[in-house]
Amino acid sequence: MGRPLFQMKNITKDFLGVRALDNISFNIYEGKVMALLGENGAGKSTLMKILSGVYKMEAGEMFYNEKKIEFNSPKDSQMAGIAIIHQELNLISGLTIGENIFLGREPLTTLRKIDWKKLYLYSSKLLKKLGVKRDPRELVGNLSIGERQMVEIAKALSLNAKIIIMDEPTDALTDKETASLFSVIKELRDEGCCIVYISHRLREVFEICDKVTILRDGKFIKEDEVENLSEDLVIELMVGRKLDEQFPRVEKVTEGIVLEVENLTNDLVKNINFSIQKGEILGISGLMGSGRTELAKTIFGSIPYEKGKISVDGIEVSINSPKAALKNGIVYVSEDRKLQGLVLELSVKENMTLSALKQFEGLFFRIDREKEEGLVNEYIHNMTIRTPHMQQVIKNLSGGNQQKVSIAKGLITNPKVLILDEPTRGVDVGAKKEIYNLINQFKTQGLSIILISSELPEILGMCDRIFVMHNGSISGEFDRAQATQEKILKCAVGIMEG
Ligand SMILES: Nc1ncnc2c1ncn2[C@@H]1O[C@H](COP(=O)(O)OP(=O)(O)OP(=O)(O)O)[C@@H](O)[C@H]1O
Ligand SMILES: [Mg+2]
Numbered sequence: 001m002g003r004p005l006f007q008m009k010n011i012t013k014d015f016l017g018v019r020a021l022d023n024i025s026f027n028i029y030e031g032k033v034m035a036l037l038g039e040n041g042a043g044k045s046t047l048m049k050i051l052s053g054v055y056k057m058e059a060g061e062m063f064y065n066e067k068k069i070e071f072n073s074p075k076d077s078q079m080a081g082i083a084i085i086h087q088e089l090n091l092i093s094g095l096t097i098g099e100n101i102f103l104g105r106e107p108l109t110t111l112r113k114i115d116w117k118k119l120y121l122y123s124s125k126l127l128k129k130l131g132v133k134r135d136p137r138e139l140v141g142n143l144s145i146g147e148r149q150m151v152e153i154a155k156a157l158s159l160n161a162k163i164i165i166m167d168e169p170t171d172a173l174t175d176k177e178t179a180s181l182f183s184v185i186k187e188l189r190d191e192g193c194c195i196v197y198i199s200h201r202l203r204e205v206f207e208i209c210d211k212v213t214i215l216r217d218g219k220f221i222k223e224d225e226v227e228n229l230s231e232d233l234v235i236e237l238m239v240g241r242k243l244d245e246q247f248p249r250v251e252k253v254t255e256g257i258v259l260e261v262e263n264l265t266n267d268l269v270k271n272i273n274f275s276i277q278k279g280e281i282l283g284i285s286g287l288m289g290s291g292r293t294e295l296a297k298t299i300f301g302s303i304p305y306e307k308g309k310i311s312v313d314g315i316e317v318s319i320n321s322p323k324a325a326l327k328n329g330i331v332y333v334s335e336d337r338k339l340q341g342l343v344l345e346l347s348v349k350e351n352m353t354l355s356a357l358k359q360f361e362g363l364f365f366r367i368d369r370e371k372e373e374g375l376v377n378e379y380i381h382n383m384t385i386r387t388p389h390m391q392q393v394i395k396n397l398s399g400g401n402q403q404k405v406s407i408a409k410g411l412i413t414n415p416k417v418l419i420l421d422e423p424t425r426g427v428d429v430g431a432k433k434e435i436y437n438l439i440n441q442f443k444t445q446g447l448s449i450i451l452i453s454s455e456l457p458e459i460l461g462m463c464d465r466i467f468v469m470h471n472g473s474i475s476g477e478f479d480r481a482q483a484t485q486e487k488i489l490k491c492a493v494g495i496m497e498g
Contacts, residue, residue, distance in 0.1 A: 003066070005030045005194060006051075006163060011060035013046055015396070018388055020046045021057070022218045028163055033185060033195040035205045035226070038215035039238055039428040040400025041386040044198050045087050047215070048165045051196075052084040053077035083161035085152045087168050087198075087399050087426075093141035098123035100140050101155045126154040131180035145172040145336055146288060153181065157188075164188065165196040168399065170204060171426050172336075174288040182208055200400070200428050202231045214238055239430040246433060247461025250440045252279050257314070258448045259330070259417045261299065264308035268294035269472045272308070276417065276448045281439065283463030284452045286492050291472035292452045293335060296419045300332035301325040312416065326355060329416030333407055333423060335452070341406035342394050349376045349390040351405055356413040379408040384434055400427045407435065411442065418442065419450040424458065436462060456485050470494040 004027035013021040021043045028034055036044050049055040051062070053071035062069050064080060071077045077084075091100045098120045099106075107118040123136035132150045140148060149172050156164055166185075170178045185195055185208055197209055205212065205226070212229055214221040214237045221237050236242055255278040264272040269291050276282045284292045297303040299310065301319040310319050312328045319325050325332070334341045342351050353360065353372055360375075362368035376390050383404045387397055394402055403426055410418055420439070424432045439449055439462065453459050459466055466483045468476035468491035476491030476498030490496035 002029065004028055005065060007063040008047070008051060009061045009063070011047065011050060011062075012058045013043075013050060013055060014058050016388075020218050021050075024060075024215065024218070024220045025223075026051075026213055026220075027223065028194045028196060029211065030194060031189055031192045032210040033189055033197055033208055035209040035212045036196055036198045036215070037202075037205065037212060037234060037238055038221075040426075040431050041217075041398040042215040042238070042428075043218040044215060045167055045398065048084060048167055048196065048198070051077065051163075052082055052165060054084075078159060078161075081162035082165070083156040083159040083163070084165040085149075085156045085167060085169055087171075089145075089148050089152055091140045091148055091151060094139065096137050096139055097127070097134060097143075097151050097154075098136035100151055101126065101136070101158050103155075105158075122158065123154070126157055129157070130154055130184060131177070144289070146174055146177050149173055150177060150181075153184075157184070161193070163194045163196070165198075167198045168200070168426055169197075170199060170201065178204070200426060202234060202429075205234075206231065216240055235429050238428070246429070246436075247458070248433070248437055248440060249461065250444055252277075252281070252443065252464050253446075255279060255446065258312065259299075260309075260311040260314075262309040262311075264295075264298060264305050264310070266298060266303060266305045266307075268303065269298055269305075272474060274467065274474070274477075276450065278446045278448055279443050280465065281443055281449045281451055281463045283459040283466040284450060284469060285454075285456065285459050285466055285488050286469035286475075288454065290469040290492065292469050293421055294472070295469065296332050296421055296450070296452060299325070300330060300419065302332070326413060326415075330419070331355075331410040331413050331415035331417070332419040333410040333421060335421035335425065341409070342402060344395040345393060347391045347393055348380070348385070348387050348397070348405055349373065351394050352376050352379060352390075352409050352412055354409060356409075359412075359414065375412065379412065383408055383438060384431065400431055403427050404431065404435070407438075411438075415447065417448045417450065419452070421452045422454065423451070424453070424455070456488060459483075459488070460485065468492050468498065 006028040008026040011021050011024045024047060038044050050057050053074040053076050101123050102119050107115045109115045120136045127134060127136060130150050130153060199205055209226050212226055213223045257275045258278050260275040262273055272295060286292050294303060298305050301321045301324050309316055317328045360368045360372040385404045386401050407423055424435055443449060451463060460483060464480050466478045467474050468488050470492060475494060478498055487498055491498045
């Protein structure tokens with residue numbers, strides 16, 4: 001494929017003595033989309049943070065057009081024509097879309113004042129290019145996570161960079177948003193830009209990427225053209241072994257109804273009726289914005305309901321706050337771990353036990369540290385959470401491992417009903433399976449699980465029963481045996497009732 005435009009050679013990076021990158025090489029080719037793949041914690045984001053001047057490397061060299069280059073700050077990398085869309089969103093909620101896009105780089109008038117007209121004009125052009133129907137004067141705080149991600153992308157585009165790094169850009173996007181991102185990527189590529197594309201969605205990689213580089217445990221494994229690889233081979237190279245059945249299923253052992261919801265209604269959900277049994281996995285499918293998350297939050301008490309009834313174990317309960325939900329054994333693990341799930345400045349241990357401290361109360365209400373730490377270690381082990389120790393600050397964990405901690409945080413409260421909202425988003429194939437195994441393990445122990453997911457194979461593979469939501473209502477209900485991808489999709493877009 002010719003000589004690379006940018007080369008990273010023998011890159012090594014340590015965090016407090018722990019080697020995150022070990023002698024890695026990575027090439028970027030002109031006018032190509034390069035996939036950078038690997039399991040959670042493999043080192044993808046760290047490598048890209050070196051390329052974008054966020055981290056300094058211990059050893060290694062970088063060459064741009066065969067000339068050695070060094071970055072001492074993000075600014076250096078930006079000046080060299082490199083833009084990065086970080087895995088974690090970095091927007092300021094209290095500022096407008098336009099202000100966020102041009103933060104620190106606002107266009108100026110001849111009088112050296114901010115040229116607001118220009119700023120909003122440029123911003124609205126970028127939004128249009130990405131198919132985002134929002135006024136750039138709107139506050140970022142009002143946007144959905146998907147729209148925020150699009151603003152991050154607009155911000156990167158506004159730099160007119162030669163190399164654009166996208167670290168899991170579609171993690172929170174709807175199918176439609178993903179499609180418009182892909183057409184922008186193709187456009188950029190045809191203009192000669194280089195894109196580095198990080199994703200755990202292999203289907204996307206095979207759709208949009210030209211080349212693939214695979215890392216495993218901080219080491220370089222392979223660079224090859226996409227056409228020489230298959231999904232199975234990529235998985236094998238990533239995890240270092242063959243993966244068998246992706247959705248390990250266990251049969252349900254029914255033991256009566258745990259949660260019953262009758263005529264639940266508010267502004268966001270309409271007339272919802274369902275029940276869930278002990279040891280059952282109930283899937284909720286539907287497009288983003290169909291009311292799935294809103295339903296979960298209503299049952300969890302973070303959105304009030306105006307009408308309707310919620311019963312646990314046959315007794316009506318009043319759920320007017322998350323605290324009340326927790327007390328009644330209902331736990332919600334948010335899809336948005338950054339904003340609602342975790343406290344990034346606290347440790348793995350503190351995050352995990354935050355909602356469950358009562359469980360560890362010993363004599364005189366003192367926390368039984370030994371019990372607490374024993375359980376935390378058990379979860380770290382069972383969920384293969386990659387962290388040097390339980391005191392590690394959450395923000396230092398890789399994205400997928402953060403997700404596992406947020407699930408563990410829910411499980412540790414020992415709930416009756418566990419609502420998981422997109423639990424495997426941003427999680428690699430191997431870890432996904434670990435999460436599925438864990439869900440099954442809890443199912444066998446009699447826990448009822450509501451699984452909200454945009455991934456149909458996950459819903460079809462794991463659930464005993466499936467609901468489809470459309471416009472805040474349930475538009476379809478299927479038993480596992482009757483459910484098909486096609487029927488679910490039809491109900492999701494509202495052209496069929498099931
Ligand atoms: N600031 C930091 N301090 C300490 N350790 C870190 C820091 N950043 C990353 N690490 C560690 O370095 C390793 C690589 O992490 P990285 O975020 O690069 O993984 P990743 O491949 O991007 O994973 P994911 O797919 O989950 O995003 C992990 O073990 C992580 O815990
Ligand atoms: Mg990452």
